[in-house]
Amino acid sequence: MAPKVFLTGGTGYIGGSVLHTLVTAHPEYDITVLLRKTPDAFTSTYPNIKIVKGDYDSADILSEQASKADIVVHNGDSDHEPSLNALIAGLVKKSTPAHLLHLSGTGIVSDWSSPDYLGTLNPKVWSDLDDLPSISSLPDHALHRNTEKILFKTATEHGDKLKLAIMCPPDIYGKGTGLGKTSSVFAPMFIRDLRTSGNRPFFYREGTNTRSWVHISDLMQVYLKVVEAAVSRDENFGWNKEGYYFAGTQEHSHLAVARTIGSILKKHGVIEEGELVQVTLEQIDETAKHPRFPQLGRYLYASNSRTRPKRAQELFGYTARAPGLLESLEEDVLAALERS
Numbered sequence: 346m347a348p349k350v351f352l353t354g355g356t357g358y359i360g361g362s363v364l365h366t367l368v369t370a371h372p373e374y375d376i377t378v379l380l381r382k383t384p385d386a387f388t389s390t391y392p393n394i395k396i397v398k399g400d401y402d403s404a405d406i407l408s409e410q411a412s413k414a415d416i417v418v419h420n421g422d423s424d425h426e427p428s429l430n431a432l433i434a435g436l437v438k439k440s441t442p443a444h445l446l447h448l449s450g451t452g453i454v455s456d457w458s459s460p461d462y463l464g465t466l467n468p469k470v471w472s473d474l475d476d477l478p479s480i481s482s483l484p485d486h487a488l489h490r491n492t493e494k495i496l497f498k499t500a501t502e503h504g505d506k507l508k509l510a511i512m513c514p515p516d517i518y519g520k521g522t523g524l525g526k527t528s529s530v531f532a533p534m535f536i537r538d539l540r541t542s543g544n545r546p547f548f549y550r551e552g553t554n555t556r557s558w559v560h561i562s563d564l565m566q567v568y569l570k571v572v573e574a575a576v577s578r579d580e581n582f583g584w585n586k587e588g589y590y591f592a593g594t595q596e597h598s599h600l601a602v603a604r605t606i607g608s609i610l611k612k613h614g615v616i617e618e619g620e621l622v623q624v625t626l627e628q629i630d631e632t633a634k635h636p637r638f639p640q641l642g643r644y645l646y647a648s649n650s651r652t653r654p655k656r657a658q659e660l661f662g663y664t665a666r667a668p669g670l671l672e673s674l675e676e677d678v679l680a681a682l683e684r685s
């Protein structure tokens with residue numbers, strides 16, 4: 346029988362790309378998606394996909410769909426507890442084994458909350474093989490920790506029947522393949538935030554703070570492998586307390602990224618001065634305001650988040666196939682300018 350997959354966030358940058366990847370690689374999968382609004386071309390592009398109307402607060406719908414699925418792939422909002430709880434409630438009711446892939450993010454290991462390394466290089470590099478004891482006991486203020494705690498607790502209580510994988514990508518670039526949003530957040534936000542620095546690309550302190558990156562298509566390699574392992578119930582894959590997947594294929598200092606975006610913007614006549622300018626922490630705090638995370642600017646522009654996808658490398662020789670970030674940024678920047 347075809348594996349039954351229930352997927353959320355299918356109109357998002359990551360979730361839309363996951364959906365497209367699964368449909369393309371496995372047209373035989375029986376896929377149902379949760380949508381709150383259906384893109385025009387959805388039904389004609391994906392005639393075999395079932396649509397269930399609802400959102401992340403539709404607890405009954407989420408639980409019911411999860412209880413009918415073999416594999417749930419939850420994307421779209423890494424911090425939304427009610428949707429995650431509802432999906433788990435449905436999954437643990439099943440009499441047959443089930444798998445849940447939950448989208449988290451390497452914001453969880455970012456050092457944004459302490460001034461120590463803001464704007465400078467933090468030597469700590471996180472491994473998804475060796476650092477799991479530390480990652481699974483990070484403090485509550487760590488990003489996405491609220492949902493990861495739910496997942497670790499579920500693994501302890503229901504790990505015999507329910508197999509969990511936490512998908513933990515770093516910053517993502519490149520064009521997504523879904524029918525909704527197809528671009529990541531970094532380039533558009535950085536361009537918008539130039540208003541706080543006199544329309545010049547900016548850095549804080551030394552600007553050597555460094556973060557990992559992955560092209561969306563390389564991230565899809567990891568998703569595909571983990572979903573396929575769920576379908577084949579491959580016990581050798583990491584699940585539950587070992588079910589943690591970083592995906593970064595490279596890392597770059599903020600200086601390198603800001604310098605590249607600056608020269609692209611200057612080349613296209615968007616800004617006059619491509620040279621970087623140093624800004625204060627107060628200016629950083631004026632950027633990237635987010636109602637749930639007022640210090641998003643520190644996270645995006647001043648923090649380190651250095652991760653290595655050791656598990657995927659060990660399990661299936663994961664390596665980058667897509668072009669690197671700095672070579673790809675022009676496409677992302679032009680796409681962001683087109684939409685602004």
Ligand SMILES: NC(=O)c1ccc[n+]([C@@H]2O[C@H](COP(=O)([O-])OP(=O)(O)OC[C@H]3O[C@@H](n4cnc5c(N)ncnc54)[C@H](OP(=O)(O)O)[C@@H]3O)[C@@H](O)[C@H]2O)c1
Nearest residue numbers: 354355356357358359400401421422423450515516517526
């Ligand atoms: N992009 C990155 O670089 C990155 C890296 C690591 C982690 N993450 C995390 O991954 C998550 C998704 O990121 P993304 O870039 O894919 O976001 P996105 O493009 O904004 O996609 C969000 C998706 O989730 C759906 N969604 C959100 N809230 C919903 C709700 N209450 N009910 C129903 N559907 C809802 C959206 O549906 P609609 O189309 O109906 O709005 C859309 O399909 C975020 O939490 C982000 O922090 C992102």
